[in-house]
Amino acid sequence: xxxxxxxxxxxxxxxxxxxxxxxxxxxxxxxxxxxxxxxxxxxxxxxxxxxxxxxxxxxxxxxxxxxxxxxxxxxxxxxxxxxxxxxxxxxxxxxxxxxxxxxxxxxxxxxxxxxxxxxxxxxxxxxxxxxxxxxxxxxxxxxxxxxxxxxxxxxxxxxxxxxxxxxxxxxxxxxxxxxxxxxxxxxxxxxxxxxxxxxxxxxxxxxxxxxxxxxxxxxxxxxxxxxxxxxxxxxxxxxxxxxxxxxxxxxxxxxxxxxxxxxxxxxxxxxxxxxxxxxxxxxxxxxxxxxxxxxxxxxxxxxxxxxxxxxxxxxxxxxxxxxxxxxxxxxxxxxxxxxxxxxxxxxxxxxxxxxxxxxxxxxxxxxxxxxxxxxxxxxxxxxxxxx
Numbered sequence: 001x002x003x004x005x006x007x008x009x010x011x012x013x014x015x016x017x018x019x020x021x022x023x024x025x026x027x028x029x030x031x032x033x034x035x036x037x038x039x040x041x042x043x044x045x046x047x048x049x050x051x052x053x054x055x056x057x058x059x060x061x062x063x064x065x066x067x068x069x070x071x072x073x074x075x076x077x078x079x080x081x082x083x084x085x086x087x088x089x090x091x092x093x094x095x096x097x098x099x100x101x102x103x104x105x106x107x108x109x110x111x112x113x114x115x116x117x118x119x120x121x122x123x124x125x126x127x128x129x130x131x132x133x134x135x136x137x138x139x140x141x142x143x144x145x146x147x148x149x150x151x152x153x154x155x156x157x158x159x160x161x162x163x164x165x166x167x168x169x170x171x172x173x174x175x176x177x178x179x180x181x182x183x184x185x186x187x188x189x190x191x192x193x194x195x196x197x198x199x200x201x202x203x204x205x206x207x208x209x210x211x212x213x214x215x216x217x218x219x220x221x222x223x224x225x226x227x228x229x230x231x232x233x234x235x236x237x238x239x240x241x242x243x244x245x246x247x248x249x250x251x252x253x254x255x256x257x258x259x260x261x262x263x264x265x266x267x268x269x270x271x272x273x274x275x276x277x278x279x280x281x282x283x284x285x286x287x288x289x290x291x292x293x294x295x296x297x298x299x300x301x302x303x304x305x306x307x308x309x310x311x312x313x314x315x316x317x318x319x320x321x322x323x324x325x326x327x328x329x330x331x332x333x334x335x336x337x338x339x340x341x342x343x344x345x346x347x348x349x350x351x352x353x354x355x356x357x358x359x360x361x362x363x364x365x366x367x368x369x370x371x372x373x374x375x376x377x378x379x380x381x382x383x384x385x386x387x
Contacts, residue, residue, distance in 0.1 A: 003121040007275040008032040016344045029272035046274030052240040054267040059247035064113040065258035070218035089196045099137040106228035108145040112352040128222035132192035139184035146336045147177025150232040154315035154335045162324040176379035222334035223251030274313035299330040299380045303338020311339040342371035
């Protein structure tokens with residue numbers, strides 16, 4: 001029976017690896033998961049992960065639509081373009097810093113949802129090179145998401161399953177997260193140095209107008225959602241549902257309500273991967289204390305699994321097999337940083353590509369595998385120094 005489960009898992013993973021944006025690939029993965037379920041594979045654990053994730057992503061997408069409609073994205077694009085003083089490289093650094101700050105505030109999924117429309121505005125209005133800005137934002141959001149508990153849903157899964165303290169998590173993961181994000185941003189800048197050597201069109205300074213009623217409402221909604229996402233883990237509550245509640249209230253009180261966007265395709269992909277990976281159940285447990293070489297091996301193994309099968313379903317298995325301590329934090333690094341190696345390894349990457357549409361550049365595995373590996377090694381080594 002294990003062979004059958006392995007074949008079905010391979011079908012689902014291969015379909016999404018080859019065509020992560022394809023509806024047909026999603027249906028193939030769901031078909032494999034349905035066959036696994038018919039053979040007795042547990043479905044409830046996957047649904048327990050997908051339900052809050054879908055609510056959170058729907059809220060984040062709706063919030064992004066609210067912010068974009070208000071005009072704040074264009075205003076922010078003007079500010080970033082002005083701050084770049086015409087340099088695409090400086091603009092790239094500003095975008096990466098903005099994405100890192102948003103990741104800490106509203107998680108990596110919320111960050112890419114808010115940043116990608118901003119990047120499209122920068123490209124459309126100021127001639128900014130979209131590809132390097134997009135790639136930099138994606139890798140910074142994913143790699144930097146390990147710095148704080150609310151930065152990544154996988155962090156919350158590990159914290160909840162192993163009963164880790166949010167404050168202790170931040171103490172151990174802040175520096176590794178920042179280092180992994182900086183390393184990834186530098187790698188993209190180096191690879192895209194020709195595109196980033198161009199000039200950005202900067203419009204002459206003009207008198208700033210006060211925020212409109214729609215912009216004030218969107219800014220307040222964004223601030224309230226960010227505060228909720230930040231405070232919830234400190235209170236022992238996963239931020240998914242409180243965040244969704246704040247966005248729902250903001251949507252209902254908006255003069256022009258944005259369209260509620262539910263990422264059904266992403267939800268289906270994660271659910272399918274959760275079922276087929278859960279059916280295998282062959283990962284061995286790790287002891288509570290490991291030396292640096294063993295931590296690197298563990299982080300690398302989890303990173304490979306996350307890149308192949310999406311980090312969210314893998315996080316459920318990893319959290320149930322690890323003990324609290326250095327191995328748990330090393331696994332968290334592998335889950336987040338390793339997931340950037342493939343287009344389907346992270347939900348945030350899938351969402352970013354979905355929002356960018358035809359403008360999204362190809363995510364070349366050859367480039368991202370090297371960056372992911374370097375980030376995992378650097379972050380794990382820094383983590384080891386904190387114990």
